[in-house]
Amino acid sequence: MKKHIVLLPGDGIGKEVINSAKDVLSAIAEEYNLTFSFETHEIGGAAIDLYGTPLPDTTLEACKQADAVLLGAVGGPKWDQNPSHLRPERGLLGIRKALDLYANLRPIKGFKNLLHSSPLKEEVVSGSDLLIVRELTGGLYFGTPSERRENGQIVVDTLYYSRKEIERIVDKAFQAARQRRGHLTSVDKANVLESSKLWREIVEEKKAQYPDVVVEHVLVDAAAMKLITNPSQFDVIVTENMFGDILSDEASVLTGSLGMLPSASLREDGVGLYEPVHGSAPDIAGKGVANPVAMILSAALMLRYSFQLDQEAKVIEDAVEAVLDSGFHTADLQVAGGRRVGTFEMTKLIVDYIKTQNASK
Numbered sequence: 001m002k003k004h005i006v007l008l009p010g011d012g013i014g015k016e017v018i019n020s021a022k023d024v025l026s027a028i029a030e031e032y033n034l035t036f037s038f039e040t041h042e043i044g045g046a047a048i049d050l051y052g053t054p055l056p057d058t059t060l061e062a063c064k065q066a067d068a069v070l071l072g073a074v075g076g077p078k079w080d081q082n083p084s085h086l087r088p089e090r091g092l093l094g095i096r097k098a099l100d101l102y103a104n105l106r107p108i109k110g111f112k113n114l115l116h117s118s119p120l121k122e123e124v125v126s127g128s129d130l131l132i133v134r135e136l137t138g139g140l141y142f143g144t145p146s147e148r149r150e151n152g153q154i155v156v157d158t159l160y161y162s163r164k165e166i167e168r169i170v171d172k173a174f175q176a177a178r179q180r181r182g183h184l185t186s187v188d189k190a191n192v193l194e195s196s197k198l199w200r201e202i203v204e205e206k207k208a209q210y211p212d213v214v215v216e217h218v219l220v221d222a223a224a225m226k227l228i229t230n231p232s233q234f235d236v237i238v239t240e241n242m243f244g245d246i247l248s249d250e251a252s253v254l255t256g257s258l259g260m261l262p263s264a265s266l267r268e269d270g271v272g273l274y275e276p277v278h279g280s281a282p283d284i285a286g287k288g289v290a291n292p293v294a295m296i297l298s299a300a301l302m303l304r305y306s307f308q309l310d311q312e313a314k315v316i317e318d319a320v321e322a323v324l325d326s327g328f329h330t331a332d333l334q335v336a337g338g339r340r341v342g343t344f345e346m347t348k349l350i351v352d353y354i355k356t357q358n359a360s361k
């Protein structure tokens, strides 16, 4: 099997962890007789510096032609004062919209050996295994136009959703719940927002098509609380763009670090984009200490969802788990004992595990 993968390192630690994903995929290709070709393009701040735009046409075209896209992270203090259209984040939003990647899947499952590294009590975190299905191409992020009026003293952001946009993400979440434990929590703010009222109506309508799925509605403020007081009550959470952004960073606490969470941004019949949930982490960028696990697990999601290589995806996930189980960890994980390693060494441990596992078969 031959697949062409576009790599978009982006900025900050994105440039570091993307190499980890590439190394792991190269090891998988070698061990399991696959061919992956890679092509690297700029996005975000790096693209602004080189081409004057956060999403050059060449990058977008390459992504459209690819079998899948891996993205590191974008953003950084260097570009924070830029006007909105010249911010790195615009590149990320632009590519999500241009490729119509409306479904962002963010699985959150703590590794056994790391349960104690969460600031939450081990018995609270234990048994939590959830999937946040975040709507990714609508809502406040894409309300047009955001504007400032009256000398900048009045600001406008619009929260727009169409029935069609809500229906397709809700369907995606029901389907995911069906494949998992059959429980769907729809998170909204239907006590205040019109968009949430339509969201809730649509979830209620869809219930009839998925009689095997148990549905509940939770308001977003309460959901934020329940996520860290009793996370194991959740199976699949479906929610709009901004709520999903916030809740997923909160949920990363269950795994011990934001550096652990992968994601898949998908649509029907089109190229998928895979990216860690975390950002460019300017506070640690360039130091070689970033946790590559979120990026490596994103590559595993790519194998599973874009290439139907479920077994090979599992090989990567098992390798990550085995290395963490042996006590190796990056600095973001508050692990007692074990050995602290940097990005490169962590990656090498995972690569070596993949190779020795296959050799011993």
Ligand code: NAD
Binding pocket: 013, 072, 073, 074, 075, 076, 077, 089, 092, 258, 259, 260, 275, 276, 277, 278, 279, 280, 281, 282, 283, 284, 289, 290, 291, 292, 294, 332
């Ligand atoms: P961030 O996710 O970059 O970092 C938050 C904290 O988590 C930092 O302390 C950071 O050091 C730590 N962290 C994150 N990933 C880590 C990893 N892999 N290993 C170890 N520690 C890790 O969020 P932020 O600081 O709020 O944002 C920084 C920049 O990143 C901003 O410009 C923001 O817009 C951008 N951002 C981009 C993405 C993306 O590209 N998908 C996501 C979030 C934020």
Ligand code: IPM
Binding pocket: 075, 089, 092, 093, 245, 277, 279
């Ligand atoms: C994420 C990020 C982005 C988002 C930013 C950088 C635009 O926080 O992927 O979670 O809010 O979607």
Ligand code: MN
Binding pocket: 245, 246, 249, 277
């Ligand atoms: Mn985010």
